[in-house]
Structure formats: C-alpha cells, structure tokens
Amino acid sequence: xxxxxxxxxxxxxxxxxxxxxxxxxxxxxxxxxxxxxxxxxxxxxxxxxxxxxxxxxxxxxxxxxxxxxxxxxxxxxxxxxxxxxxxxxxxxxxxxxxxxxxxxxxxxxxxxxxxxxxxxxxxxxxxxxxxxxxxxxxxxxxxxxxxxxxxxxxxxxxxxxxxxxxxxxxxxxxxxxxxxxxxxxxxxxxxxxxxxxxxxxxxxxxxxxxxxxxxxxxxxxxxxxxxxxxxxxxxxxxxxxxxxxxxxxxxxxxxxxxxxxxxxxxxxxxxxxxxxxxxxxxxxxxxxxxxxxxxxxxxxxxxxxxxxxxxxxxxxxxxxxxxxxxxxxxxxxxxxxxxxxxxxxxxxxxxxxxxxxxxxxxxxxxxxxxxxxxxxxxxxxxxx
Ligand code: HMG
Numbered sequence: 387x388x389x390x391x392x393x394x395x396x397x398x399x400x401x402x403x404x405x406x407x408x409x410x411x412x413x414x415x416x417x418x419x420x421x422x423x424x425x426x427x428x429x430x431x432x433x434x435x436x437x438x439x440x441x442x443x444x445x446x447x448x449x450x451x452x453x454x455x456x457x458x459x460x461x462x463x464x465x466x467x468x469x470x471x472x473x474x475x476x477x478x479x480x481x482x483x484x485x486x487x488x489x490x491x492x493x494x495x496x497x498x499x500x501x502x503x504x505x506x507x508x509x510x511x512x513x514x515x516x517x518x519x520x521x522x523x524x525x526x527x528x529x530x531x532x533x534x535x536x537x538x539x540x541x542x543x544x545x546x547x548x549x550x551x552x553x554x555x556x557x558x559x560x561x562x563x564x565x566x567x568x569x570x571x572x573x574x575x576x577x578x579x580x581x582x583x584x585x586x587x588x589x590x591x592x593x594x595x596x597x598x599x600x601x602x603x604x605x606x607x608x609x610x611x612x613x614x615x616x617x618x619x620x621x622x623x624x625x626x627x628x629x630x631x632x633x634x635x636x637x638x639x640x641x642x643x644x645x646x647x648x649x650x651x652x653x654x655x656x657x658x659x660x661x662x663x664x665x666x667x668x669x670x671x672x673x674x675x676x677x678x679x680x681x682x683x684x685x686x687x688x689x690x691x692x693x694x695x696x697x698x699x700x701x702x703x704x705x706x707x708x709x710x711x712x713x714x715x716x717x718x719x720x721x722x723x724x725x726x727x728x729x730x731x732x733x734x735x736x737x738x739x740x741x742x743x744x745x746x747x748x749x750x751x752x753x754x755x756x757x758x759x760x761x762x763x764x765x766x767x768x769x770x
Contacts, residue, residue, distance in 0.1 A: 556701055
C-alpha cells in the first residue's frame with residue numbers, strides 16, 4: 387500500500403520586516419544578512435497569534451468533510467502549555483471529529499518529521515483513516531542577537547493517507563540521535579539559546595553521517611536523486627550540507643541539485659525559520675517554484691537540534707499539480723504588509739498576559755487568541 391502526503395496547507399503571519407532594514411537598525415552590513423545568511427524578509431506574528439492559531443490557519447486550508455481523520459499530531463517547539471497539547475485546542479477550532487487521537491510532539495525542528503513517520507504507521511494499520519500532521523512554530527532568538535536575522539513564524543499542515551496524491555513515502559530512511567548542546571530553549575525562556583556556529587557544524591555532520599548510512603543501507607549514490615531538500619533555518623544552511631557532496635558527483639549533477647535547492651529556498655527567504663515546518667516549506671517551495679516531475683525521487687534531510695536527524699526519500703505523485711493549491715499558497719506570501727523595525731520590536735516586547743483580551747476589530751486572521759483568563763488560553767474563530 388502506498389502511504390504519503392495527500393494534501394498540504396501553509397500559513398505565515400501577515401506582517402513582515404525587511405531584512406535590509408533590520409541590518410541597518412543593527413549596524414550590520416546588509417550583505418551579511420541578505421547574502422551571508424540568505425534572508426530577505428521575516429514574518430512577524432501578532433500578539434494574538436501562537437502555535438495554536440497558526441496551526442489552525444494552515445490545517446483549515448486542507449480539511450474537508452469527507453476526511454476520515456483518526457489522528458492529529460502537532461509538531462512544535464513553541465508550545466503554549468506544559469500540559470495541554472496544541473492539537474487539543476484545535477479540535478474545537480477546526481471542528482474535528484471526537485473519535486481521534488490528538489497530541490503534540492517535541493524534538494526541536496524534527497517534530498513534524500516524527501509526526502509524519504508516526505502517521506505513516508497509523509495509516510498502515512488503519513488504511514481507511516487519515517492522519518493530520520501539523521508543524522507550527524514561532525522562531526525567536528531575541529532583539530540584537532546573532533540569531534535574530536534567522537527568526538520567523540508559520541505553519542505547514544499535511545494530510546497523510548493511503549494512495550496519496552502529492553508524495554509517497556518510499557520507506558527508505560535512516561535516522562540518528564545524539565545528546566548535543568547546539569540549541570535549546572529552557573521552559574522559563576521565550577527565546578532560544580544557540581551555539582550558532584557549533585549548530586551549523588553539527589547539522590552538517592549529521593547530514594554527512596546519515597548520507598553515508600543511507601548509501602550503504604539502500605545501495606544508492608547522488609546520481610539516484612535529482613533533488614535533495616533540507617531543513618532550512620536560514621537559506622544558506624542547506625547549501626553548506628549540499629556542498630559536501632561536490633566531490634561525489636559530476637558538475638552537471640551538482641548544478642542540477644543546486645538549481646533545485648535554489649527553488650526550495652525561495653519561500654523561506656521571505657519568511658524565515660519555521661523551525662519544524664522549515665523542511666516542509668522547502669518542499670512546498672520546490673513543488674511551486676522548481677521543475678518537479680511525477681515519479682521524481684526526493685531526498686529529505688530533517689534536522690532538529692538537540693539533536694535528531696533523519697534522511698528519507700519520497701516520490702512525487704502524478705496528480706500533485708492539481709492537488710497542491712499553489713495560488714492559495716502564493717497568496718499567503720504575497721498578501722502581507724511590511725512593518726517597521728520599531729513596530730516589530732514593540733510587538734516582540736508585548737505578549738498577551740493573564741487578564742488581557744483582544745478585540746475582534748484588531749484581528750485580520752481567521753483564528754486568534756481572544757483572551758487569557760485565569761491563566762487559561764481561550765481561542766476564537768472569526769467567520770470571515
Ligand atoms: P553570525 O556569527 O552572525 O554570522 O552567526 P557569521 O559571522 O558566521 O556570518 C554568517 C555568514 O555571513 C558567513 O558566511 C560570513 O562569511 C558571511 P559562511 O561562512 O557561513 O558561508 N558574511 C558576509 N557575507 C556577505 N557580505 C558580508 C558578510 N559578512 C559576513 N558583509 C548564525 C550566524 C547562523 C550562526 C546565527 O545567525 C545563529 O546563531 N542562528 C541561529 C542558529 C541556527 O540557525 N543554526 C543553524 C543550524 S542548527 C538548526 O538548523 C536547528 C534550528 O533550526 C533549531 C531547531 O532544530 O529547533 C536552529
């Protein structure tokens with residue numbers, strides 16, 4: 387039985403900052419941010435947004451009444467509660483059926499991949515059911531930190547089913563885990579701590595080690611792939627891993643892989659790091675901006691600091707162009723408004739506190755955090 391991704395939705399907040407303006411505000415040469423790091427814009431979530439509201443926005447785009455959903459998993463490292471799962475909040479907002487398993491998975495940027503793998507197993511045992519896997523995160527390092535230029539926010543929702551119409555999982559996968567201190571966010575902090583350059587090094591080492599294992603386990607070389615997609619914390623990062631393959635292939639093949647990589651980073655360049663959704667935003671970007679072909683095999687590199695890495699392959703399905711709503715996804719990116727660096731800094735400084743509420747009239751999204759009352763987060767869906 388073929389199992390894989392049948393539908394994909396994407397959401398990112400409607401405000402963004404310009405990276406050149408950020409560089410100027412931080413007294414940095416703009417080329418460092420636009421060329422050295424490779425970012426152009428950065429999505430800024432509003433006070434009423436979090437991993438719940440963004441997950442709802444992305445999932446709302448792909449859920450239909452006839453989906454027989456039995457499992458909902460949210461991968462996130464910017465959860466809103468130490469106990470209640472983001473997925474539980476979604477049941478009301480999205481009118482999900484009662485007889486589902488709904489929970490949250492955390493392992494940095496690896497969470498959504500863990501969710502997809504679990505979903506694959508679930509569908510294998512329950513072929514008539516579907517599993518909704520959502521990656522939803524706000525990436526935050528803090529004002530004037532080295533990581534600030536790599537922040538971002540957004541969500542990717544994926545429906546996993548049998549006979550998938552976008553991608554099939556090939557069941558060729560290698561994975562590894564090591565206790566590494568490259569990046570972490572303690573429960574008391576809303577911003578992450580990173581050993582930036584060390585994290586880059588660990589990312590590349592994980593890729594190299596997994597690639598060696600993948601080749602041995604599945605008897606394949608670079609020439610078996612036209613496309614390799616990477617977790618994209620910032621758009622230069624995946625290229626550092628791809629470049630390690632230069633000596634293993636001829637110039638034409640490397641040029642093809644690089645060209646496909648460029649198509650995969652277009653959207654991340656405009657959004658920033660989605661943490662666990664970043665690899666899947668890269669996938670969406672490649673499917674929309676590249677030259678993907680039915681039957682094409684893609685190697686996916688998922689990396690979550692801390693650290694877990696997985697390399698696995700998928701195959702593009704014949705109907706993918708008809709099913710992926712490219713126009714809707716492009717609209718999400720294009721219908722955004724630029725805000726100034728000082729507006730962003732104000733938003734950054736103000737989280738909704740216990741006792742605070744939001745007026746409907748200040749909201750320009752479908753789902754929002756309406757109020758925090760007795761320390762409980764209460765959400766609302768606006769009928770647009
Ligand atoms: P930094 O110290 O600001 O930057 O940190 P740098 O000095 O290393 O410079 C960056 C690049 O810009 C360098 O190029 C410079 O040469 C170049 P590279 O050597 O990398 O090719 N540069 C210039 N280029 C053009 N014109 C100029 C110029 N000046 C310098 N004038 C760093 C950068 C990414 C480390 C920082 O932003 C950071 O700490 N980010 C957060 C951590 C991160 O994203 N790590 C990525 C790997 S870990 C991961 O992916 C997991 C993660 O997503 C978390 C999770 O799993 O949950 C982060």
